[in-house]
Amino acid sequence: KYETGMNRVSASRLWDIAGALSVPIEFFFEGLEAGAKPEDATLPGDILGDKEALELVRSYYAIPENQRRRLFELARVLSDAA
Template sequence: MKHPVDVHVGKRIRHRRWMVGMTQQQLAEHVGIKFQQIQKYETGMNRVSASRLWDIAETLSVPVSFFFEGLDSESEATVEDQKIPRDILADKEALELVRSYYAIPETQRRRLFELARVLSDVA
């Protein structure tokens, strides 16, 4: 049975890997293991040892504590009467949206942000 902490840490590994645009294969090569092991870590099937987590954190340029952020508040938060997952960037679609957003030049991105704010106020 998967332990909730292992599942959370795995999600955070996948989240950060996606954010930096790295494949499971690339991460595995940097850490010195097979990509199948990364798959098992990311699903929480296998527990990540402290030394391996250290290596993964160095490769992904984050402190080890990054993988434990949000652990005590894993469920959902109410934001203006809407249910939004706390780890919204674990959702692939949301992550793609954020990447696309930051690929837009800053002046256009600012205008898009204001448009989104207006549309959300109307909804």
């Protein structure tokens, strides 16, 4: 299904594939430099060292993909409004 393009690879599955192949996630994105950071990097350097942030990420990926996508869009709208 993935090879023919009938199904897209979810972000969490892409993360798993990168881990299994021991390559950085940037490997799968054409033109994206390894370790490239967005110009507006407002996150703390050790975001996944924060227990609350790690719990949030784990909870996020436990949500079914279609609901996760909607939650992501809601979070994006709310962060733009802040």
